[in-house]
Structure formats: C-alpha cells, structure tokens
Amino acid sequence: MTTPKNKVVFSGLQPSGTLHIGNYLGAIKQWITLQENNSAFYCIVDEHAITVPYDPASLPTTVLDTAALYLAAGLDPNQSTIFVQSHVPAHAQLAWLLATQTPLGELNRMTQFKEKSANHQDRSTLGLFAYPVLQAADILLYQTNIVPVGEDQIQHIELTRDIAKRFNNKFDAVFTLPEALVNKNTARIMSLTDPNKKMSKSDDTAKSYITLTDTADAIRKKISMAVTETEPNFSFTNSGPAVTNLLAIYQAFSEQSVQDIENQFASSGYQEFKSSLADLIIEHLSPIQERFQTIRPDTKHLEEVLADGAAKAAQVATKTLAIVHEKMGLA
Numbered sequence: 264m265t266t267p268k269n270k271v272v273f274s275g276l277q278p279s280g281t282l283h284i285g286n287y288l289g290a291i292k293q294w295i296t297l298q299e300n301n302s303a304f305y306c307i308v309d310e311h312a313i314t315v316p317y318d319p320a321s322l323p324t325t326v327l328d329t330a331a332l333y334l335a336a337g338l339d340p341n342q343s344t345i346f347v348q349s350h351v352p353a354h355a356q357l358a359w360l361l362a363t364q365t366p367l368g369e370l371n372r373m374t375q376f377k378e379k380s381a382n383h384q385d386r387s388t389l390g391l392f393a394y395p396v397l398q399a400a401d402i403l404l405y406q407t408n409i410v411p412v413g414e415d416q417i418q419h420i421e422l423t424r425d426i427a428k429r430f431n432n433k434f435d436a437v438f439t440l441p442e443a444l445v446n447k448n449t450a451r452i453m454s455l456t457d458p459n460k461k462m463s464k465s466d467d468t469a470k471s472y473i474t475l476t477d478t479a480d481a482i483r484k485k486i487s488m489a490v491t492e493t494e495p496n497f498s499f500t501n502s503g504p505a506v507t508n509l510l511a512i513y514q515a516f517s518e519q520s521v522q523d524i525e526n527q528f529a530s531s532g533y534q535e536f537k538s539s540l541a542d543l544i545i546e547h548l549s550p551i552q553e554r555f556q557t558i559r560p561d562t563k564h565l566e567e568v569l570a571d572g573a574a575k576a577a578q579v580a581t582k583t584l585a586i587v588h589e590k591m592g593l594a
C-alpha cells in the first residue's frame with residue numbers, strides 16, 4: 264500500500280469502552296503513518312457513542328481514556344489535530360442540514376444500523392438511524408480526501424460520497440469527495456472465540472478480544488484459549504478462518520513477510536505458535552501501556568491537547584458550515 268501525501272485525512276473512533284487490537288490494527292496504526300505527510304484530523308466521536316444506551320457519568324472518563332490511548336499509541340498533537348466531536352458544534356449542525364437531503368431508503372440499507380438496532384431492539388433511536396449522516400458531516404466538514412478505517416465502515420464512506428455528490432449537484436460544488444483507505448491485511452480482525460464474527464468491544468465475552476490495556480497474563484490466556492482448526496497448518500492461503508486470523512495478527516504486529524512466517528512455523532504445533540504470538544503482542548503493547556500510565560493521570564495536559572485540537576478543527580469546520588448555510592439559503 265502506498266501512503267498518500269499532502270491530503271486531508273479524517274477518521275474517528277467511538278469512546279465506548281477500551282480499544283482492542285482490531286481498532287489498533289484496522290484503524291489507529293494507519294492514522295499514525297498518515298499523520299506525517301498529511302493534514303490529519305482524528306476525532307473522538309462522543310456524539311456517535313450516545314446513539315446506543317450508555318452511562319453519562321462515565322463518558323467523560325472514557326473520552327479522556329481514549330485521548331490518552333491515541334497519544335500513547337503514537338498520535339502526535341503537533342502533527343495531527345486531535346479533538347472531541349461535541350466540542351465542535353459544526354458537526355451536529357451540518358448533520359441536520361445533510362439529514363434534510365438524505366433519502367430514508369439510503370439509510371435503510373446500512374448494515375451496521377441493522378446489526379446495532381437488532382442488539383438494542385425497542386431502545387433503537389432516530390439518532391442510531393441517523394448515525395451515518397453525522398459521520399458524513401464529520402468527514403465533509405474538513406474537505407477530507409482520505410478516511411482510514413476498517414472494513415465495516417466502507418459502506419458509511421460510500422454513503423458519505425453519495426450525500427456529497429447529491430449536495431454538490433443540487434446546491435453547488437462545496438464538498439470534496441472522500442475515499443476510504445483500508446489496509447487489506449487488517450481490515451477485519453476476527454473474534455478470538457468465533458472467527459466468523461469481527462473482533463468487537465461490544466462482544467459479550469472479553470475472551471473474544473484483546474484490549475490495548477490487557478495485562479501480559481490476560482493476553483497469554485486469551486491467545487491460548489483462542490479457537491483454532493483441529494490440525495495445525497500455518498498457511499496464509501490454506502488455513503481455516505481461525506488460524507488465518509491469528510496469522511494476520513502475527514503478520515500485522517511482526518511486519519514479517521507471509522513466506523517468513525509460514526517457514527518459521529512450518530513444523531510447529533499450536534502451543535509454540537500461540538506462545539510466540541502472545542509474546543509478540545505483549546512486546547508491542549507494553550510500550551503503549553507504559554506511555555498510557557504516564558499520560559493518563561495528567562488530565563490537565565489531555566484537556567489542553569483536546570481544547571487546542573477543537574480550536575483548530577473549528578476554524579476549518581465553521582468555514583465549510585458557513586458556505587453550506589449560504590448555499591442552502593440560510594445565510
């Protein structure tokens with residue numbers, strides 16, 4: 264994958280519980296690379312997190328945890344604009360304006376809504392249904408070119424493009440059309456307990472995912488209990504879904520070639536492979552965890568980073584919003 268340069272990059276992540284290695288490998292690892300030569304905006308999307316039942320008392324803590332994890336993982340506030348969605352009112356404002364232009368039929372097709380509303384049944388809300396429109400507003404406010412995400416978000420980026428195209432045709436050419444950037448090797452890290460489901464922090468069983476703050480012990484246990492096919496066979500092309508997923512995790516953390524990994528484990532059993540995999544994950548997560556321990560207690564610093572980020576983001580966002588107001592006749 265060639266890394267884009269001189270583009271506007273935007274992505275977001277919900278402050279809903281702690282981050283897992285799927286979020287890290289599918290999204291954040293790419294964000295870190297992209298911040299170097301692009302104008303990058305990384306948002307903590309708290310207004311998205313409240314579209315399912317949540318605890319208002321712990322949300323501010325989770326927002327700061329997420330910000331601290333962003334920094335500990337390697338996002339640099341001198342290179343990226345790091346901010347909280349609700350601190351920039353233009354997001355919710357543009358979402359309303361775009362909602363008035365978005366056909367219900369398009370939202371009805373969104374698979375994430377179908378999955379999430381199935382989980383929350385009678386508590387499913389208009390906000391959850393309109394979630395992709397808020398996401399479109401997030402992206403379009405910054406005239407974004409590139410949106411680095413995991414595979415589950417591709418449909419939302421396609422919808423964002425459709426919303427932007429329709430607006431540009433109807434009112435005026437205001438919005439840049441964004442593109443999803445997906446790292447195909449890590450776009451969909453699967454659950455450790457069911458390789459047919461994606462790794463998800465909303466999963467009922469914590470054994471199915473490894474969080475960025477899991478202890479070495481917990482990581483070893485979860486990897487040793489991860490499901491596998493019956494016979495060990497470490498091949499990127501011929502293994503079953505469970506082992507293929509573990510190999511993908513191994514490759515993403517080690518950055519070794521497929522061939523090297525296959526050779527390395529050609530005559531290994533599961534125990535040997537799993538213990539190498541656990542070591543590798545622990546080796547990569549421990550520096551992040553150490554930095555997190557230093558960064559997280561300094562609430563004042565985190566709040567300053569987020570306030571600074573919101574001020575920078577607002578400068579760009581309010582300009583786009585003013586143009587949209589004018590074009591829609593609201594000026």
Ligand code: ATP
Pocket residue numbers: 275276277285286287288289290411412413414415416449450451452453461462463464465466
């Ligand atoms: P959940 O983990 O609860 O399903 P989510 O998908 O709503 O959460 P977010 O925290 O909003 O997660 O996602 C942040 C980013 O992580 C998105 O770009 C998403 O595509 C990516 N992502 C989430 N799960 C995975 C996964 N299993 N593999 C790869 N990328 C993922």
Ligand code: LTN
Pocket residue numbers: 273274275276277308311397398401402410412416419
């Ligand atoms: N829906 C996304 C989070 C998100 C996002 C965004 C991602 C909200 N706004 C804008 C990219 C760009 C998810 O991962 N669940």
